[in-house]
Amino acid sequence: MPTTPSSQNPSRAEDASDAGGPLLGRKAARVDRLAELMGERDESGHGSGIWRTAFARMRRSPMAITGAVIVVVFVAVALLSPLIAPYSPTSQAWGDEVFPNQNIFVGPRGENWLGLDNLGRDQFSRMVVGARQTLMVGVVATLVGFGAGALLGGAAGAASVLGGRWGRQLDNVVMRVIDMMLALPTLLLAVTVAALVGPSLTTVMIAVGVAQVPVFARLLRGAMISQGNRDYVLAARALGVRKRRIALTHILPNSLGPVIVQSTLTLATAIIDAAALSYLGLGNPDPAFPEWGTMLADAQRFLSSAPQLAVYPALAIIVTALGFTLLGEAMREALDPKLRK
Amino acid sequence: MLRFIVRRLLQLIPTLGGLSILLFVWLQRLPGGPEYALLPDDATSEQRAQLRRSLGLDEPITVQYLAFLRRILQGDLGASLQTGRPVLEEFFTRFPATFELAVTAMLIATAVGIPLGYLAARRRGSVLDFAAVGGSLLGICTPVFFLAFILKVVFAERLGWFPSAFRLSPGISRTDLSGFAVLDGLRTGEFDVVADALAHLVLPGLALASIPLAVIVRMTRASVLEVLEEDYVRTANAKGLHRNTVRTRHVMRNAMLPVVTSIGLLTGSLFAGAVLTESVFAFPGIGSFVYAATQTRDYPVLTGFILLIATMYVFINLLVDISYSLLDPRVRAQ
Numbered sequence: 001m002p003t004t005p006s007s008q009n010p011s012r013a014e015d016a017s018d019a020g021g022p023l024l025g026r027k028a029a030r031v032d033r034l035a036e037l038m039g040e041r042d043e044s045g046h047g048s049g050i051w052r053t054a055f056a057r058m059r060r061s062p063m064a065i066t067g068a069v070i071v072v073v074f075v076a077v078a079l080l081s082p083l084i085a086p087y088s089p090t091s092q093a094w095g096d097e098v099f100p101n102q103n104i105f106v107g108p109r110g111e112n113w114l115g116l117d118n119l120g121r122d123q124f125s126r127m128v129v130g131a132r133q134t135l136m137v138g139v140v141a142t143l144v145g146f147g148a149g150a151l152l153g154g155a156a157g158a159a160s161v162l163g164g165r166w167g168r169q170l171d172n173v174v175m176r177v178i179d180m181m182l183a184l185p186t187l188l189l190a191v192t193v194a195a196l197v198g199p200s201l202t203t204v205m206i207a208v209g210v211a212q213v214p215v216f217a218r219l220l221r222g223a224m225i226s227q228g229n230r231d232y233v234l235a236a237r238a239l240g241v242r243k244r245r246i247a248l249t250h251i252l253p254n255s256l257g258p259v260i261v262q263s264t265l266t267l268a269t270a271i272i273d274a275a276a277l278s279y280l281g282l283g284n285p286d287p288a289f290p291e292w293g294t295m296l297a298d299a300q301r302f303l304s305s306a307p308q309l310a311v312y313p314a315l316a317i318i319v320t321a322l323g324f325t326l327l328g329e330a331m332r333e334a335l336d337p338k339l340r341k
Numbered sequence: 342m343l344r345f346i347v348r349r350l351l352q353l354i355p356t357l358g359g360l361s362i363l364l365f366v367w368l369q370r371l372p373g374g375p376e377y378a379l380l381p382d383d384a385t386s387e388q389r390a391q392l393r394r395s396l397g398l399d400e401p402i403t404v405q406y407l408a409f410l411r412r413i414l415q416g417d418l419g420a421s422l423q424t425g426r427p428v429l430e431e432f433f434t435r436f437p438a439t440f441e442l443a444v445t446a447m448l449i450a451t452a453v454g455i456p457l458g459y460l461a462a463r464r465r466g467s468v469l470d471f472a473a474v475g476g477s478l479l480g481i482c483t484p485v486f487f488l489a490f491i492l493k494v495v496f497a498e499r500l501g502w503f504p505s506a507f508r509l510s511p512g513i514s515r516t517d518l519s520g521f522a523v524l525d526g527l528r529t530g531e532f533d534v535v536a537d538a539l540a541h542l543v544l545p546g547l548a549l550a551s552i553p554l555a556v557i558v559r560m561t562r563a564s565v566l567e568v569l570e571e572d573y574v575r576t577a578n579a580k581g582l583h584r585n586t587v588r589t590r591h592v593m594r595n596a597m598l599p600v601v602t603s604i605g606l607l608t609g610s611l612f613a614g615a616v617l618t619e620s621v622f623a624f625p626g627i628g629s630f631v632y633a634a635t636q637t638r639d640y641p642v643l644t645g646f647i648l649l650i651a652t653m654y655v656f657i658n659l660l661v662d663i664s665y666s667l668l669d670p671r672v673r674a675q
Contacts, residue, residue: 180360180651188613188650191635191643268482275484276617280635296487303494314487321482329478 031215034258034332035222051257054334064330070323077128078135085125087112089290095120105306117295117309118302126290127312133284133291134271134320137205141270142263144209149216150259152178156217157224157255158247161233175221181214190273191280201284201291208273212266219262223255230254261335264328268321275317292317349659360651361413364644365406413648419641423633428645432627437520438508439626441538442619443611445546450553451604458561458600459593465566473558480555485614489548489621496544503543506623513537545622549614553607560603564596571595605657612650 058064077084087093097106098120106116114123156174159167181189193207227233228251236246275293277283283294292313299310393399400408412419418428461473497505504510508522515534518525523542526535568574569592577587612627616635619628627646634642 176355176359177363180356180363188616188647191613191616272482272484276486279484279486279617280632282635293484296484300486300490303490304498307494310487310490314484317484317487318479318482322478325478325482 031218031262032222034261034335035219035255036226054331057334058330061330061334063326064334067323067326067328067330070319071327074131074320074323075135078131081128081132085122085128087122087125089121089126089129090288091122092120094122100302100305103305105302105309107308114312115308118299118306123309123312126295127292127316130290130292130295130313131316133201133289134274134293134317137201137208137274137291137293138267138270138324140205141208141274142212142266144206145212145216145266145270146259146263148210149213149218150220152213153217153220153222154224154247154252157221157228158243158251160221160225161228161251162243162247171221175218178214178217182218190277191282199282199285201286201289204274204277204283204293207277207282208270211273212269215262215266216259220255220259223258224251227251227254257335261328261331264324264331268324268328271317271321271324346663349662353655353659356655357652361410361648362406364647365409418645418648421634421642422639423637423642428641431630431642432645432649434520435625435627435630437522438624439612439615439619439628441521441523442542442545442549442615442624442626442628443608445542446549446553446611446614447604447607449546449550450557450607453550454554454557455561455597455600458558459565459596461558462562462565462569470562473562477555477558480551483551485548485551486617486621488551489545489618492544492548493621504541505544508538508541508625509534510537510541541624545618545624548621549611549618552614553604553611556603556607557600560600561596564599565592568592568596602661605661608653608657612653 094106094112094116098104098116098118100118105118106112106120108115112122112124114127117123117126152174156171156178159174160171161167163170189211190207193203193210224247233246233250236250241250271293274283274291275296278291278293279297279300281297283297284291296310296313296317299306299313303310390399416429418432420426421428421431424431457473461467461470464470493505496502509515513534515522515531516525516529518528522538523535526532526538574587574591577591578584582591615626615628616631617628618624619626620632623629631642631646633639634646
C-alpha cells in the first residue's frame with residue numbers, strides 16, 4: 001500500500017496520502033492535522049503563546065465551559081463517591097420490595113433518590129460508586145493507549161528525525177504496522193481482544209486501550225517530526241547534545257500537546273466502547289463493582305417494565321462522554337488558527 | 342492507468358500479509374484458548390491436549406502460521422466452533438441480510454446527513470447549525486445498542502409501528518433467488534415481501550445509521566465551510582453566476598470529495614456496529630452471528646470477521662484510490 005518517499009522531511013499532507021491513498025489517508029490526515037497544529041508556534045519569543053491564546057479562547061467558548069463543568073462534576077463525584085453514596089452499592093437491604101418477575105419495581109422516593117434496582121439495591125448509590133469505576137476504565141484504557149501508542153510513535157518519530165537513513169526505515173516499518181491497525185474499526189479490535197481473553201474489568205480496559213494505540217502513535221510521531229525541523233533541535237545538535245537527550249528532553253516535551261488533546265477525546269470513546277463491551281457480555285462480571293456500562297447492559301432486560309434502570313446509567317454515560325468530547329473538541333478548535341473566527 | 346492499478350494491487354500484498362501475521366500472532370498470544378471454551382470446565386488435561394492436537398495447536402508456530410496462511414488464501418477460514426460449518430459459508434449465507442441493513446443505514450445517513458450538514462454550514466451560528474452540531478455530538482456519544490433498545494421499545498413494542506425482530510414476519514413466504522429479500526421481492530413481483538422486509542429494516546437501519554449520520558453531518562459542515570471561503574467561490578459569485586449554479590457546481594462538488602471518502606471509511610465501522618444492532622433486533626445477519634461468536638469465543642469466526650472487514654476496507658481503499666486517480670490526474674503521478 002505505501003510508497004513512502006525517503007525525502008528528508010515529508011510534509012504531513014504528502015505523508016498522509018502516501019500512507020494508503022486518500023481513504024486511509026483521510027483518517028490519518030485528521031490525526032496528522034492535529035499533530036501539525038501544535039508545530040505552529042508563536043515565534044515572537046514570548047514562549048507558550050499557543051497555549052495561552054488557546055486557553056483565553058476556550059474561556060469564552062460555551063462549548064468548552066459546558067464540557068469542563070461536566071468533566072469536573074464527574075471526576076468530583078467519582079473521587080468522592082464513598083462520601084456521597086448514602087448506602088452500600090451491594091447491600092440488598094430492600095430486596096423484599098422488588099420483584100422483577102412480577103414487574104414490581106420501586107421508583108424514586110425519599111429514602112432512595114433514584115429508586116431501587118432489580119435486586120433491591122439503592123440505585124443512587126450504585127450510580128455514584130459506578131462513576132468511580134467508569135472513570136477508572138476510561139483513565140486506564142486511555143493510559144494504555146497513550147502509553148503503548150506514545151512508545152511506538154515516539155520511537156518512530158525520534159528515529160525518523162534523528163536516526164538518519166536507518167531511522168527512517170525503522171519509522172517506515174513501525175508506521176506500516178500502525179496503519180494496518182488504523183484500518184480496523186476500534187470497536188471491532190476491542191471486541192476481539194475481549195472475546196478472546198475473557199470477560200473482566202482488566203480485559204475491557206486493555207481492549208479499549210489497545211484500540212486507541214494507533215491513533216496516539218500516529219499523533220505523537222507526526223508532532224515529533226514537525227518539531228524535528230525546528231531551530232532549537234538544530235541548535236542542540238550543533239552543540240553536540242546526545243541524540244537520546246534531544247529526543248527525550250527537547251523534542252518530546254514540545255510534542256505532547258496534541259496527544260493531550262486526543263486523550264480527552266479518547267476518554268469519551270473509552271467510556272462508550274466499554275459500555276458496548278459490557279453489553280456484549282465482555283465487561284466486568286463482578287456485581288460488587290457497579291459500572292455504568294454493566295449496569296446499562298443488565299438493565300436492558302427490564303427495559304419495557306422498568307426503563308428508568310437503563311435510562312439513568314445511559315444518561316450518565318452520554319452526558320459524561322459528551323462532556324469529554326465537548327472539552328476535547330473545544331481544545332482542538334481553540335488550537336486551530338484556521339477555525340478562529 | 343493500468344500501471345497505476347497494478348501497482349496499487351501489488352501494494353496490497355504486504356498490507357494484507359502483515360495483517361495476517363498481526364492477527365495470527367495476536368491470536369497465539371492470547372490466553373484461554375478454544376480448548377477452554379469448547380470443553381466443560383471439569384475436562385481433564387489429556388482431553389484438552391487431545392483437542393489442541395486435533396486443532397493443530399501443538400505444532401511449531403511457523404508451521405501453524407503457514408498452515409493458517411495457506412488456508413486463508415484458499416478461502417478456508419476454518420469451521421465455526423458453534424455450527425461446525427465453514428466460516429466463509431456462514432458469512433455468505435448471512436451477508437445479504439447485513440448488506441441490506443448496511444445499505445439502509447448508509448442511505449439514511451447520507452440522505453439526511455449531507456443536506457443537514459450543508460444547511461448547517463450555510464447558516465453558521467443559527468439554531469439549525471447549533472442543533473445539527475449538538476445532535477451529531479450527542480449521536481456520537483450515545484451507545485449504539487442503547488439507541489437500538491430505545492427504538493425497539495418505543496416504536497416496536499409501545500407504538501407498534503414497526504416489527505421488533507427478524508428480517509421478515511413469520512407468516513410471509515418468499516421466493517429466494519439471491520438471499521436479498523428486497524431485490525428478490527422486486528424481481529418476482531412479491532411486493533408484500535418487499536414492504537415487509539423494508540419495514541423490518543427501518544429500526545435497525547436507524548440505529549445503525551446514528552454514528553455515520555453524526556460523522557457525515559460534521560464532515561459535510563466542515564467541508565462546506567472550508568469551500569465557501571475559497572477564492573473560486575468568490576470569483577464565481579462575483580462574475581454573476583446564478584446562486585444555485587455556484588452552490589451545486591462549485592461548492593457542493595468540491596465539498597463532497599472528503600465526505601465521499603469518509604463514507605467509504607465508515608463502512609468498516611458500520612459492520613462493527615452491525616454486531617451491536619443486529620443482536621438487539623435478532624436480525625439474522627453477520628452481526629448477530631459474530632455476536633454469538635463473542636459469547637462462545639468462536640475464534641475462527643472472530644478471526645474470519647476481522648480478516649473480512651480488513652480485506653473489504655483495503656479494497657474499498659483501492660477503489661477510492663482508482664476513482665480519485667480518474668478524477669484527479671495528479672494522484673496518479675505520485
